[in-house]
Amino acid sequence: MIQNRLIRIPALIAIGALQTLAFAPFYLWPAALLSLVLILLLCTGREAKPLFRDGWFLGLGLFGSGASWVYVSISEYGMTAAPLAAVMTLLFAMGLALFPAIAFWCWGRLAGSHTGRSLWLFPAVWVLMDWVRGWLLTGFPWLYAGTAQVDGPLAGWAPVLGVHGVTFITAATAALLVAAWRHYRSAPYWAPIAFTAAALLPWLLAPLINLVEWTQPQGEPLSVAAVQGNISQHDKWDPEKLREQIRIYRELTEPLWGRDLILWPETALPATQGQASRVLDALESRAFKAGTTLVTGLPWYGNSPRYPEPVFHNSLMTVGPGQGTYHKQRLVPFGEYVPLESLLRGTIEFLNLPMSVFRPGPENQSPLAFDDTSTHPAICYEIAYADFVARNAGETGFLMTVSNDAWFGRSLGPFQHHQIARMRALETGRELLRGTNNGITSIVDREGRIRTRARQYERDVLKGEIQPMTGTTPFMATGSWPVITLAAVMIVFGRQRRKRNTD
Template structure:
């Protein structure tokens, strides 16, 4: 029955979609492990050609369900007709599904039909597939199985191994469990117990790791606030609504002056620093008067390093006591810039979204400084999904700060998944996180990735609380994902050598 296409194709799609349940807002972290086990039961030991097809259908299930929120951006805010938006969303999922398809083809070539080799190569193939997907063509670092463990028992491994390391351990667990099952059916009965023991060992060690404090408090807590304006995306870039938007944020902010830090979300000011000069001057005067640093998102326009002409950046700017402007470095394709712009711009309305002409900011930008001398290196929207990028930026800073405008994704899975990803970054770096958004999820997250306080979703709200700056470095901050990626690469090379020896 497993080989019957009428059963196999739906089973593969469903197995891929099962992983979506591991992520927010479902939080069923065992679904990721179960999905990997089922993948191995369905696919291990098969040849490369059918595995390409298997991987594609798995990817279609995973990305078709887990990244379905793209439809909202294309249809509702990209002004694209529903049928065309559905087709574009499907094409997006089909394109992403090529990552597991190609990875599974390589898996089949390396294993060459050998079931045992197939099982122990799987974790390496899976994590390398995730890693490549995270940077190729700017990357889609979303829906990693390890992210689900921010709410699971493997969370203490995240500061040591990072999200790719947690994914790797989860895949190793699945491979060992399936190996135990095969030996239970076909081999000595004492062998399965050994494989099961090896499978559960890292899960048993996790509570011991949770006792290690990789980072320590530094100085006094900062009193902070994040303003959530809940501005409709349809009004966001309407010039006639600009005055009302500014009035909304200023009125919500007025009772908050006197705190160390007030955070406005991504492009809270939907006008450049030059166009907003009068507003920024008024805010700066109030900020210096009260000793408060205000950080706001806005589209920045001007001369920038590495560009001959003036450009737009998606930026954060400090106002009042403090220092710094940060330009976003990791841009969203088709949302903030259009690849092959000369060919695609204007073909459909979605490719002419407001402010889709941003350029990436320079590397090695200095941290922002806020009242009291605390330092933070912010991440704007999509950037928080890049684990190694955030870990590198967090060095020599006291806390994490990220802003977003998840109104682009409506009432879909997107905002919840995005928030869960941000929580994983706090866990990996051992730093508390202040997250400000236009309509949710605005929150303060502790260094263990737990939500301390959050604002009401899809409502105009203000979040008030404290952030404790931290000092110290987690192992993941020191090494990044390279130890895990190197181990996976060594396993691939070793697997290839074993295949060649078997053929000789």
């Protein structure tokens, strides 16, 4: 165990950053497992206070590297000076690092100095930390170790246990391997063999589980297209550039009429439904004539049951034979709304980003309907919420998500976002149509594999087919609750008991 802080702190930061290599665009899924093994070798059996520091530095490494794309949004598009943007990005990573810091403090309190108890509790503490991070303060459901397994051997478990379940298996594997290592050359001789066998078991079962077809094709495939306008983020909300943007999308769309579905990305129309009424009417007429449903993103403005005055929603609207409008429910803090708005709005330019005044849409919205099938869409960040997507995927034929990842430039963000979307397809056993402004626009099959994709950072059109599916995966039926309950039970029965004072 490394005790020298001059060595230990950089080592912890590096071990945390190692997990970033597990995700896109690196796809080195063993890096997540290796990182967890190194964490256990370095941290098992320590007291709560030093574990708080350990967890914080690990988190700083993970989020400082894995979420570094935040800097692009703040600096380049938030019009914030580079030094201030760097400080804000660092503060963001430092804040997120509090999640593993607090989790590790709890780990130390629950396990004490007992090595076996520490190893037993680690998978439970780790997955509960991820789960809390996914919903507290609207959540940051990003950089879960299980997500990397959409490209790894544990992929078969995703439709059964979801991303948190796959993360749990990864963390449990690390704990069992460390347990086997610690029992090497010690009695009983069979212990390291048993621990190693237990660690390998879920990895060997995963390919067999992957053979199960949880969902089945329903009806004929839909001919679809996704239009990628590649509009510069600097031009997107410029009123003088509105006509040009509409022209680009209409020209790219013209050869596509006659398909079942055409998808434009998030806020492809940077104008409300009222401001763009003439354009929408023209598209409506063209869509009905061609028998094609067009789905476009736009900022919707009007009365909403949840609010006393008219509000903006980040929305998707169907044009043509299809039916439905969807208002985004899970908003991005500071990007789509400003927490403590009355205090923070206007303090720096970043807090005045275009359309940072959205309000969340109502719950239990109806799916978008297309002939004999339907989809409950996810706008941008919403696709990262596993239980949200799984719950809404019931009774629908395929997944649809739109985004504008131009906010992240040529960083890790668009690749990670796309990998997360692919995990949702795998969890629900449904094919996915993803439309973006500048990539990654793609069609993903029900096993999370990319069937076809548009050229990234270019103006392009993606054409293909989507096969509607029917059926329910185990994860869709239960959500993450079995894994979260298991983690809680492990903590209840595995925690250190405090001695009662009988005096």
